[in-house]
Protein backbone atom coordinates (compact mmCIF):
# COMPACT_ATOMS: atom_id res chain seq x y z
CA UNK A 1 0.00 0.00 0.00
CA UNK A 2 2.78 2.47 0.85
CA UNK A 3 4.84 2.41 -2.28
CA UNK A 4 5.09 4.63 -5.32
CA UNK A 5 4.95 3.67 -8.96
CA UNK A 6 8.24 4.26 -10.69
CA UNK A 7 9.19 6.72 -13.43
CA UNK A 8 6.94 9.57 -12.46
CA UNK A 9 8.36 12.97 -13.17
CA UNK A 10 6.53 14.78 -10.33
CA UNK A 11 8.53 15.35 -7.12
CA UNK A 12 8.37 12.45 -4.61
CA UNK A 13 6.64 14.45 -1.87
CA UNK A 14 3.86 15.24 -4.33
CA UNK A 15 3.51 11.62 -5.37
CA UNK A 16 3.13 10.74 -1.69
CA UNK A 17 0.52 13.46 -1.27
CA UNK A 18 -1.38 12.34 -4.34
CA UNK A 19 -1.36 8.73 -3.14
CA UNK A 20 -2.71 9.62 0.30
CA UNK A 21 -5.40 11.86 -1.22
CA UNK A 22 -6.41 9.01 -3.56
CA UNK A 23 -6.63 6.60 -0.59
CA UNK A 24 -8.88 9.07 1.23
CA UNK A 25 -11.04 9.64 -1.83
CA UNK A 26 -11.52 5.96 -2.63
CA UNK A 27 -12.18 5.05 1.00
CA UNK A 28 -9.01 3.02 1.61
CA UNK A 29 -8.35 5.54 4.36
CA UNK A 30 -11.41 6.45 6.39
CA UNK A 31 -12.06 9.69 8.32
CA UNK A 32 -10.28 9.42 11.66
CA UNK A 33 -7.85 6.70 10.46
CA UNK A 34 -4.32 7.14 11.72
CA UNK A 35 -1.46 7.23 9.23
CA UNK A 36 1.74 5.29 10.01
CA UNK A 37 4.37 7.27 11.91
CA UNK A 38 6.62 9.51 9.82
CA UNK A 39 9.66 7.27 10.29
CA UNK A 40 7.65 4.21 9.25
CA UNK A 41 6.30 5.98 6.17
CA UNK A 42 9.83 7.01 5.24
CA UNK A 43 10.89 3.34 5.49
CA UNK A 44 7.92 2.12 3.45
CA UNK A 45 8.46 4.71 0.70
CA UNK A 46 12.25 4.39 0.97
CA UNK A 47 12.76 8.12 1.13
CA UNK A 48 14.18 10.59 3.62
CA UNK A 49 12.01 11.38 6.58
CA UNK A 50 12.08 15.06 5.55
CA UNK A 51 10.31 14.16 2.27
CA UNK A 52 7.50 12.50 4.22
CA UNK A 53 7.31 15.46 6.60
CA UNK A 54 7.07 17.81 3.61
CA UNK A 55 4.19 15.78 2.11
CA UNK A 56 2.34 15.58 5.43
CA UNK A 57 2.82 19.31 6.07
CA UNK A 58 1.25 20.06 2.71
CA UNK A 59 -1.64 17.66 3.39
CA UNK A 60 -2.21 19.36 6.75
CA UNK A 61 -2.23 22.78 5.12
CA UNK A 62 -4.69 21.53 2.50
CA UNK A 63 -6.91 20.13 5.25
CA UNK A 64 -6.77 16.44 4.28
CA UNK A 65 -5.09 15.28 7.49
CA UNK A 66 -4.68 16.65 11.01
CA UNK A 67 -1.79 16.35 13.41
CA UNK A 68 -3.02 15.38 16.86
CA UNK A 69 -0.76 15.57 19.86
CA UNK A 70 -0.15 12.07 21.12
CA UNK A 71 -2.00 10.32 18.31
CA UNK A 72 0.07 11.30 15.26
CA UNK A 73 -1.43 12.13 11.89
CA UNK A 74 -5.09 11.28 11.26
CA UNK A 75 -7.42 11.67 8.31
CA UNK A 76 -9.59 14.79 8.71
CA UNK A 77 -13.13 13.84 9.63
CA UNK A 78 -14.86 16.65 7.80
CA UNK A 79 -14.49 18.70 4.67
CA UNK A 80 -13.84 22.09 6.28
CA UNK A 81 -10.67 23.66 5.10
CA UNK A 82 -9.98 20.85 2.69
CA UNK A 83 -8.54 21.78 -0.63
CA UNK A 84 -6.79 19.92 -3.32
CA UNK A 85 -4.42 20.64 -6.14
CA UNK A 86 -4.90 22.72 -8.29
CA UNK A 87 -5.40 25.44 -5.75
CA UNK A 88 -5.20 29.18 -5.35
CA UNK A 89 -3.79 30.87 -2.34
CA UNK A 90 -6.81 33.11 -1.84
CA UNK A 91 -5.34 34.61 1.30
CA UNK A 92 -2.43 36.08 -0.58
CA UNK A 93 -4.85 37.47 -3.17
CA UNK A 94 -6.54 39.48 -0.46
CA UNK A 95 -3.56 40.70 1.54
CA UNK A 96 -2.78 44.32 0.82
CA UNK A 97 0.96 43.83 1.31
CA UNK A 98 1.38 41.27 -1.45
CA UNK A 99 -0.72 43.21 -3.98
CA UNK A 100 -0.56 46.87 -3.11
CA UNK A 101 -3.00 48.89 -5.18
CA UNK A 102 -1.37 50.98 -7.85
CA UNK A 103 -2.09 54.59 -6.75
CA UNK A 104 -2.06 55.87 -10.35
CA UNK A 105 -4.71 53.34 -11.33
CA UNK A 106 -6.88 54.14 -8.37
CA UNK A 107 -6.96 57.80 -9.37
CA UNK A 108 -7.47 56.94 -13.02
CA UNK A 109 -10.40 54.67 -12.26
CA UNK A 110 -12.14 57.49 -10.44
CA UNK A 111 -11.88 59.59 -13.59
CA UNK A 112 -13.28 56.95 -15.95
CA UNK A 113 -16.85 58.20 -15.53
CA UNK A 114 -15.93 61.88 -15.69
CA UNK A 115 -17.59 63.30 -18.84
CA UNK A 116 -14.61 65.66 -19.36
CA UNK A 117 -12.08 62.83 -19.38
CA UNK A 118 -10.74 61.39 -22.64
CA UNK A 119 -10.50 57.64 -22.06
CA UNK A 120 -7.76 56.06 -24.14
CA UNK A 121 -6.86 53.78 -21.26
CA UNK A 122 -9.68 51.21 -21.47
CA UNK A 123 -8.77 48.13 -23.48
CA UNK A 124 -11.95 47.91 -25.49
CA UNK A 125 -13.42 49.24 -28.67
CA UNK A 126 -15.82 52.14 -28.16
CA UNK A 127 -19.44 50.97 -27.97
CA UNK A 128 -20.39 52.34 -31.39
CA UNK A 129 -17.72 50.21 -33.11
CA UNK A 130 -18.77 46.94 -31.53
CA UNK A 131 -20.75 45.06 -34.21
CA UNK A 132 -24.46 45.01 -33.51
CA UNK A 133 -26.56 41.85 -33.75
CA UNK A 134 -30.16 40.99 -33.34
CA UNK A 135 -30.66 38.00 -31.11
CA UNK A 136 -33.38 35.46 -31.86
CA UNK A 137 -35.95 35.28 -29.09
CA UNK A 138 -35.71 32.04 -27.15
CA UNK A 139 -38.41 30.62 -24.96
CA UNK A 140 -37.31 29.34 -21.58
CA UNK A 141 -37.89 25.79 -22.77
CA UNK A 142 -35.76 26.33 -25.87
CA UNK A 143 -32.93 27.64 -23.74
CA UNK A 144 -33.16 24.62 -21.49
CA UNK A 145 -32.88 22.47 -24.60
CA UNK A 146 -29.74 24.36 -25.58
CA UNK A 147 -28.37 23.61 -22.11
CA UNK A 148 -28.38 19.93 -23.09
CA UNK A 149 -25.79 20.73 -25.73
CA UNK A 150 -23.30 21.65 -23.01
CA UNK A 151 -20.39 19.26 -22.53
CA UNK A 152 -17.68 19.63 -19.86
CA UNK A 153 -15.68 21.47 -22.53
CA UNK A 154 -18.45 23.95 -23.35
CA UNK A 155 -21.51 24.53 -25.54
CA UNK A 156 -20.90 22.15 -28.44
CA UNK A 157 -22.23 24.35 -31.27
CA UNK A 158 -19.88 27.14 -30.12
CA UNK A 159 -16.92 24.76 -29.94
CA UNK A 160 -17.67 23.69 -33.51
CA UNK A 161 -17.82 27.25 -34.80
CA UNK A 162 -14.51 28.00 -33.11
CA UNK A 163 -12.95 24.94 -34.76
CA UNK A 164 -14.20 26.16 -38.15
CA UNK A 165 -12.83 29.64 -37.59
CA UNK A 166 -9.45 28.28 -36.53
CA UNK A 167 -9.35 26.17 -39.66
CA UNK A 168 -10.23 29.14 -41.86
CA UNK A 169 -7.87 31.64 -40.19
CA UNK A 170 -4.94 29.48 -39.20
CA UNK A 171 -5.22 26.54 -41.54
CA UNK A 172 -5.09 24.03 -38.69
CA UNK A 173 -7.50 21.19 -38.17
CA UNK A 174 -8.68 20.98 -34.59
CA UNK A 175 -11.51 18.90 -33.27
CA UNK A 176 -13.97 19.85 -30.52
CA UNK A 177 -12.12 17.82 -27.90
CA UNK A 178 -9.13 20.12 -28.39
CA UNK A 179 -11.13 23.25 -27.55
CA UNK A 180 -12.14 24.31 -24.06
CA UNK A 181 -14.52 27.26 -23.71
CA UNK A 182 -13.60 29.58 -20.85
CA UNK A 183 -14.94 32.73 -19.34
CA UNK A 184 -12.52 34.93 -21.30
CA UNK A 185 -8.81 34.59 -22.06
CA UNK A 186 -7.86 35.61 -18.55
CA UNK A 187 -9.65 32.65 -17.04
CA UNK A 188 -7.94 30.47 -19.63
CA UNK A 189 -4.58 31.79 -18.42
CA UNK A 190 -5.54 31.20 -14.80
CA UNK A 191 -6.47 27.57 -15.51
CA UNK A 192 -3.21 26.97 -17.34
CA UNK A 193 -1.21 28.29 -14.39
CA UNK A 194 -3.10 26.06 -12.00
CA UNK A 195 -2.66 22.93 -14.06
CA UNK A 196 0.78 23.34 -15.64
CA UNK A 197 2.77 25.08 -12.93
CA UNK A 198 3.56 24.86 -9.27
CA UNK A 199 4.22 27.51 -6.74
CA UNK A 200 7.82 28.68 -7.17
CA UNK A 201 7.94 28.06 -10.95
CA UNK A 202 9.11 30.76 -13.37
CA UNK A 203 7.46 32.04 -16.53
CA UNK A 204 8.93 34.21 -19.30
CA UNK A 205 6.77 36.97 -20.78
CA UNK A 206 7.43 39.97 -23.00
CA UNK A 207 8.77 43.15 -21.41
CA UNK A 208 6.57 45.18 -21.40
CA UNK A 209 3.46 43.00 -21.11
CA UNK A 210 -0.09 43.45 -19.83
CA UNK A 211 0.45 40.21 -17.84
CA UNK A 212 2.89 42.09 -15.60
CA UNK A 213 0.02 43.74 -13.76
CA UNK A 214 -2.22 40.69 -13.33
CA UNK A 215 -2.31 39.40 -9.73
CA UNK A 216 -3.00 35.79 -10.80
CA UNK A 217 0.72 34.99 -11.13
CA UNK A 218 1.80 36.21 -7.71
CA UNK A 219 -1.25 34.58 -6.17
CA UNK A 220 -0.27 31.21 -7.59
CA UNK A 221 3.33 31.79 -6.44
CA UNK A 222 4.57 32.06 -10.04
CA UNK A 223 7.58 34.28 -10.75
CA UNK A 224 7.39 36.40 -13.88
CA UNK A 225 10.48 37.35 -15.90
CA UNK A 226 10.34 39.89 -18.70
CA UNK A 227 12.20 39.39 -21.97
CA UNK A 228 13.38 42.50 -23.79
CA UNK A 229 11.79 43.11 -27.17
CA UNK A 230 13.08 44.69 -30.36
CA UNK A 231 11.28 45.55 -33.59
CA UNK A 232 10.78 41.85 -34.41
CA UNK A 233 9.40 40.87 -31.00
CA UNK A 234 10.78 38.99 -27.99
CA UNK A 235 14.60 38.72 -28.22
CA UNK A 236 15.61 35.09 -28.50
CA UNK A 237 19.14 35.56 -27.07
CA UNK A 238 17.67 37.21 -23.95
CA UNK A 239 15.06 34.49 -23.65
CA UNK A 240 17.70 31.77 -23.82
CA UNK A 241 19.71 33.48 -21.08
CA UNK A 242 16.61 33.51 -18.88
CA UNK A 243 15.81 29.87 -19.61
CA UNK A 244 19.30 28.94 -18.47
CA UNK A 245 19.48 31.15 -15.38
CA UNK A 246 15.90 31.13 -14.07
CA UNK A 247 14.72 27.65 -15.00
CA UNK A 248 11.78 28.93 -17.02
CA UNK A 249 8.88 26.45 -17.23
CA UNK A 250 6.59 28.22 -19.66
CA UNK A 251 6.72 31.05 -22.21
CA UNK A 252 3.61 33.20 -22.52
CA UNK A 253 3.32 35.82 -25.20
CA UNK A 254 0.92 37.94 -27.18
CA UNK A 255 2.64 37.89 -30.57
CA UNK A 256 0.14 39.82 -32.67
CA UNK A 257 -0.68 43.51 -31.97
CA UNK A 258 0.77 43.05 -28.52
CA UNK A 259 -0.74 44.63 -25.43
CA UNK A 260 0.70 47.24 -24.71
CA UNK A 261 3.10 47.96 -27.59
CA UNK A 262 0.79 47.12 -30.50
CA UNK A 263 3.74 45.39 -32.20
CA UNK A 264 3.70 42.07 -34.06
CA UNK A 265 6.38 39.39 -33.91
CA UNK A 266 7.98 38.73 -37.31
CA UNK A 267 7.69 35.33 -38.96
CA UNK A 268 11.45 34.80 -38.69
CA UNK A 269 11.35 35.49 -34.96
CA UNK A 270 8.37 33.15 -34.54
CA UNK A 271 10.37 30.36 -36.15
CA UNK A 272 13.37 31.07 -33.95
CA UNK A 273 11.17 31.02 -30.87
CA UNK A 274 9.72 27.65 -31.82
CA UNK A 275 13.20 26.28 -32.43
CA UNK A 276 14.34 27.45 -28.99
CA UNK A 277 11.28 26.07 -27.27
CA UNK A 278 11.94 22.71 -28.94
CA UNK A 279 15.56 22.76 -27.84
CA UNK A 280 14.55 23.22 -24.19
CA UNK A 281 11.25 21.34 -24.43
CA UNK A 282 9.28 24.33 -23.21
CA UNK A 283 5.62 24.84 -24.01
CA UNK A 284 4.49 28.20 -25.39
CA UNK A 285 1.19 29.89 -24.64
CA UNK A 286 0.17 32.28 -27.41
CA UNK A 287 -2.48 34.77 -26.49
CA UNK A 288 -4.06 35.85 -29.76
CA UNK A 289 -6.95 38.08 -28.81
CA UNK A 290 -6.27 40.79 -31.43
CA UNK A 291 -5.30 38.75 -34.48
CA UNK A 292 -8.61 39.33 -36.26
CA UNK A 293 -8.10 43.09 -36.23
CA UNK A 294 -5.42 43.07 -38.94
CA UNK A 295 -5.21 45.63 -41.74
CA UNK A 296 -2.81 43.53 -43.82
CA UNK A 297 -1.69 39.94 -43.85
CA UNK A 298 -0.15 38.83 -40.55
CA UNK A 299 2.49 36.15 -39.92
CA UNK A 300 1.23 32.60 -39.23
CA UNK A 301 0.21 31.92 -35.64
CA UNK A 302 2.69 30.03 -33.46
CA UNK A 303 0.10 27.26 -33.22
CA UNK A 304 0.15 26.96 -36.99
CA UNK A 305 3.94 26.73 -36.97
CA UNK A 306 4.21 24.13 -34.19
CA UNK A 307 0.86 22.66 -33.28
CA UNK A 308 1.93 20.40 -30.38
CA UNK A 309 4.34 22.87 -28.84
CA UNK A 310 1.86 25.70 -28.59
CA UNK A 311 -1.26 26.35 -26.52
CA UNK A 312 -3.45 28.89 -28.22
CA UNK A 313 -5.79 31.32 -26.43
CA UNK A 314 -8.54 33.31 -28.09
CA UNK A 315 -11.32 35.56 -26.88
CA UNK A 316 -14.34 37.46 -28.13
CA UNK A 317 -13.81 40.29 -25.63
CA UNK A 318 -11.98 42.49 -28.07
CA UNK A 319 -14.55 42.38 -30.85
CA UNK A 320 -17.78 42.06 -28.86
CA UNK A 321 -16.79 43.89 -25.68
CA UNK A 322 -15.67 42.33 -22.43
CA UNK A 323 -19.18 41.87 -21.03
CA UNK A 324 -19.59 38.78 -23.19
CA UNK A 325 -16.56 37.12 -21.49
CA UNK A 326 -16.11 34.17 -23.80
CA UNK A 327 -12.67 32.82 -24.53
CA UNK A 328 -11.12 29.46 -25.45
CA UNK A 329 -8.03 27.33 -25.16
CA UNK A 330 -6.85 25.19 -28.06
CA UNK A 331 -4.39 22.49 -27.03
CA UNK A 332 -3.72 18.77 -27.27
CA UNK A 333 -6.52 16.52 -25.99
CA UNK A 334 -4.79 15.36 -22.81
CA UNK A 335 -4.13 18.86 -21.63
CA UNK A 336 -7.66 20.01 -22.52
CA UNK A 337 -8.99 17.10 -20.49
CA UNK A 338 -6.92 18.08 -17.46
CA UNK A 339 -7.86 21.73 -17.80
CA UNK A 340 -11.50 20.78 -18.02
CA UNK A 341 -11.22 18.69 -14.85
CA UNK A 342 -9.54 21.58 -13.05
CA UNK A 343 -12.26 23.91 -14.30
CA UNK A 344 -14.96 21.63 -12.94
CA UNK A 345 -13.14 21.27 -9.64
CA UNK A 346 -13.11 25.03 -9.28
CA UNK A 347 -16.74 25.21 -10.40
CA UNK A 348 -15.89 27.55 -13.23
CA UNK A 349 -18.75 26.25 -15.35
CA UNK A 350 -20.03 28.80 -17.82
CA UNK A 351 -23.70 29.45 -18.20
CA UNK A 352 -25.14 28.59 -21.59
CA UNK A 353 -26.42 32.20 -22.10
CA UNK A 354 -23.23 33.98 -23.17
CA UNK A 355 -22.25 30.93 -25.20
CA UNK A 356 -25.54 30.96 -27.12
CA UNK A 357 -25.09 34.70 -27.70
CA UNK A 358 -21.52 34.19 -28.91
CA UNK A 359 -22.65 31.38 -31.21
CA UNK A 360 -25.47 33.51 -32.62
CA UNK A 361 -23.11 36.40 -33.28
CA UNK A 362 -20.45 34.25 -34.92
CA UNK A 363 -22.93 32.47 -37.19
CA UNK A 364 -24.90 35.59 -38.10
CA UNK A 365 -24.79 35.92 -41.92
CA UNK A 366 -23.66 39.55 -41.45
CA UNK A 367 -20.79 38.67 -39.17
CA UNK A 368 -18.08 38.48 -41.84
CA UNK A 369 -19.18 41.77 -43.41
CA UNK A 370 -19.42 43.46 -39.97
CA UNK A 371 -15.93 42.25 -39.24
CA UNK A 372 -14.62 43.64 -42.54
CA UNK A 373 -16.37 46.98 -41.93
CA UNK A 374 -14.87 47.15 -38.47
CA UNK A 375 -11.35 46.58 -39.79
CA UNK A 376 -11.84 49.25 -42.48
CA UNK A 377 -13.02 51.72 -39.83
CA UNK A 378 -10.07 50.87 -37.57
CA UNK A 379 -7.63 51.31 -40.43
CA UNK A 380 -9.06 54.76 -41.18
CA UNK A 381 -8.89 55.77 -37.52
CA UNK A 382 -5.34 54.49 -37.28
CA UNK A 383 -4.20 56.43 -40.37
CA UNK A 384 -5.87 59.65 -39.17
CA UNK A 385 -4.39 59.19 -35.72
CA UNK A 386 -0.83 58.71 -36.98
CA UNK A 387 -1.16 61.71 -39.29
CA UNK A 388 -2.42 63.90 -36.43
CA UNK A 389 0.30 62.52 -34.12
CA UNK A 390 3.01 64.27 -36.20
CA UNK A 391 2.44 67.39 -34.07
CA UNK A 392 4.01 65.60 -31.10
CA UNK A 393 6.65 63.67 -33.05
CA UNK A 394 9.48 65.80 -31.64
CA UNK A 395 8.57 64.71 -28.14
CA UNK A 396 7.25 61.20 -28.66
CA UNK A 397 8.41 58.24 -30.72
CA UNK A 398 5.72 55.94 -32.14
CA UNK A 399 5.34 53.36 -34.89
CA UNK A 400 2.77 52.88 -37.64
CA UNK A 401 -0.36 50.96 -36.64
CA UNK A 402 -0.94 47.70 -38.57
CA UNK A 403 -3.93 46.45 -36.58
CA UNK A 404 -5.23 45.86 -33.08
CA UNK A 405 -6.23 48.68 -30.79
CA UNK A 406 -3.01 50.01 -29.25
CA UNK A 407 -0.20 52.34 -30.15
CA UNK A 408 2.82 52.92 -27.90
CA UNK A 409 4.34 56.36 -27.39
CA UNK A 410 7.89 56.65 -26.02
CA UNK A 411 9.11 59.95 -24.54
CA UNK A 412 12.19 61.18 -26.40
CA UNK A 413 13.70 63.40 -23.72
CA UNK A 414 14.83 63.26 -20.09
CA UNK A 415 13.94 60.42 -17.75
CA UNK A 416 10.34 60.55 -16.58
CA UNK A 417 9.32 59.56 -13.08
CA UNK A 418 6.03 58.14 -11.91
CA UNK A 419 5.01 61.54 -10.57
CA UNK A 420 5.44 63.10 -14.00
CA UNK A 421 2.59 60.92 -15.22
CA UNK A 422 0.22 62.53 -12.71
CA UNK A 423 0.02 65.47 -15.14
CA UNK A 424 -2.06 63.27 -17.45
CA UNK A 425 -4.56 62.68 -14.66
CA UNK A 426 -4.74 66.39 -13.91
CA UNK A 427 -5.47 67.05 -17.58
CA UNK A 428 -7.99 64.19 -17.57
CA UNK A 429 -6.22 62.49 -20.42
CA UNK A 430 -6.46 58.82 -19.53
CA UNK A 431 -3.67 56.66 -20.92
CA UNK A 432 -1.76 53.65 -19.55
CA UNK A 433 1.82 54.52 -18.53
CA UNK A 434 4.52 51.91 -19.13
CA UNK A 435 5.02 51.28 -15.41
CA UNK A 436 1.77 49.31 -15.44
CA UNK A 437 3.44 46.80 -17.78
CA UNK A 438 7.09 46.88 -16.81
CA UNK A 439 9.71 48.69 -14.73
CA UNK A 440 9.87 51.27 -17.49
CA UNK A 441 8.53 54.81 -16.93
CA UNK A 442 9.23 56.34 -20.35
CA UNK A 443 6.28 55.25 -22.48
CA UNK A 444 2.48 55.02 -22.62
CA UNK A 445 -0.14 52.84 -24.23
CA UNK A 446 -2.93 54.59 -26.10
CA UNK A 447 -6.12 52.96 -27.34
CA UNK A 448 -6.43 54.98 -30.55
CA UNK A 449 -9.75 53.35 -31.57
CA UNK A 450 -11.64 55.41 -29.02
CA UNK A 451 -10.90 58.72 -30.76
CA UNK A 452 -13.29 60.19 -33.29
CA UNK A 453 -12.55 63.07 -35.62
CA UNK A 454 -13.78 65.52 -32.97
CA UNK A 455 -11.96 64.11 -29.96
CA UNK A 456 -8.71 63.44 -31.83
CA UNK A 457 -7.91 67.13 -32.09
CA UNK A 458 -8.73 67.61 -28.41
CA UNK A 459 -6.42 64.71 -27.51
CA UNK A 460 -3.41 66.08 -29.40
CA UNK A 461 -3.94 69.60 -28.07
CA UNK A 462 -3.88 68.24 -24.54
CA UNK A 463 -0.89 66.05 -25.30
CA UNK A 464 1.01 69.06 -26.64
CA UNK A 465 0.27 71.03 -23.45
CA UNK A 466 1.34 68.09 -21.29
CA UNK A 467 4.52 67.54 -23.34
CA UNK A 468 5.51 71.20 -22.82
CA UNK A 469 5.08 70.77 -19.09
CA UNK A 470 7.01 67.49 -19.07
CA UNK A 471 9.93 69.14 -20.88
CA UNK A 472 10.02 71.86 -18.26
CA UNK A 473 10.14 69.36 -15.36
Ligand SMILES: Cc1ncc(COP(=O)(O)O)c(C=O)c1O
Nearest residue numbers: 123184185186254259315317327
Ligand atom coordinates in the same frame (compact mmCIF):
# COMPACT_ATOMS: atom_id res chain seq x y z
C1 LIG B 1 -3.50 40.32 -24.77
C2 LIG B 1 -4.71 40.10 -23.92
N1 LIG B 1 -5.04 38.84 -23.56
C3 LIG B 1 -6.11 38.59 -22.81
C4 LIG B 1 -6.92 39.60 -22.34
C5 LIG B 1 -8.10 39.24 -21.49
O1 LIG B 1 -9.13 38.82 -22.29
P1 LIG B 1 -10.56 38.41 -21.70
O2 LIG B 1 -11.36 39.67 -21.56
O3 LIG B 1 -11.10 37.49 -22.72
O4 LIG B 1 -10.33 37.75 -20.38
C6 LIG B 1 -6.63 40.92 -22.67
C7 LIG B 1 -7.46 41.98 -22.16
O5 LIG B 1 -7.06 43.10 -22.03
C8 LIG B 1 -5.50 41.17 -23.48
O6 LIG B 1 -5.16 42.41 -23.83
